[in-house]
Amino acid sequence: MRKKEQTGINLSEEEILHGKGDAYGIYQIDWKGEGREYAFLSYDSIRAKGKLPQRKDYQLVYSGILEPDENMDSLYVKFNIAHPQDFTGHSLSISDIIVLKKNGKINVSYVDMIDPISIPFPMQDLFF
Numbered sequence: 001m002r003k004k005e006q007t008g009i010n011l012s013e014e015e016i017l018h019g020k021g022d023a024y025g026i027y028q029i030d031w032k033g034e035g036r037e038y039a040f041l042s043y044d045s046i047r048a049k050g051k052l053p054q055r056k057d058y059q060l061v062y063s064g065i066l067e068p069d070e071n072m073d074s075l076y077v078k079f080n081i082a083h084p085q086d087f088t089g090h091s092l093s094i095s096d097i098i099v100l101k102k103n104g105k106i107n108v109s110y111v112d113m114i115d116p117i118s119i120p121f122p123m124q125d126l127f128f
Contacts, residue, residue, distance in 0.1 A: 010086075011063040016101060022066035024075060027058040027097035028089050040094050043110050043117045053110055053119070058097055061089035066102060072109060072116055075100075 016023040029039040035057025038046045046053065062079070070078075078084070079092045092098075096111040097119075109116035 011065070013060055013063075016063055016099060017106060019101075022068075022100075022102045024064060024066045024070070024101070025060050025099040026062040026075075026079060026089060026092070027099065028061045029095055030057060030059045033057050035095075038095060042094055043112045046095075053095075053097060062087050066100060072098060072100065072107075076111075076116075 011019065011023055011025070013025065016025045029035040031039075033056060035054070038049065038051055038053075038057075041049075062084070075098060076092055079087065079089075083091070092111050094111055094113060098109045098111065098116060100107045100109070108119045110119055
């Protein structure tokens, strides 16, 4: 079993998007909002309902500095197998959003059934 680590870093959304360094954020459905209607649905299922993931339906549940060896795959493992001790969300699941900022470039991805789906611009504008 892998040792759980505590990062002690909790970046705000502003720091993730506009801070100087590489960063990430894990967003999960806010159960008090309208997003609960599409919680745990595949991206295609949401689109079939005429919806798109929107920021107002999510809450930032965890964030941190993106280490040089971290990527989407390693974050998936980190938040499914070896949760940091201070992580209070559920394991990464369909309908979660991962925001990665690396070298100044922001990538917003929807966690789907097999692989995360990159949400392209201008649809990212619905999220931020």
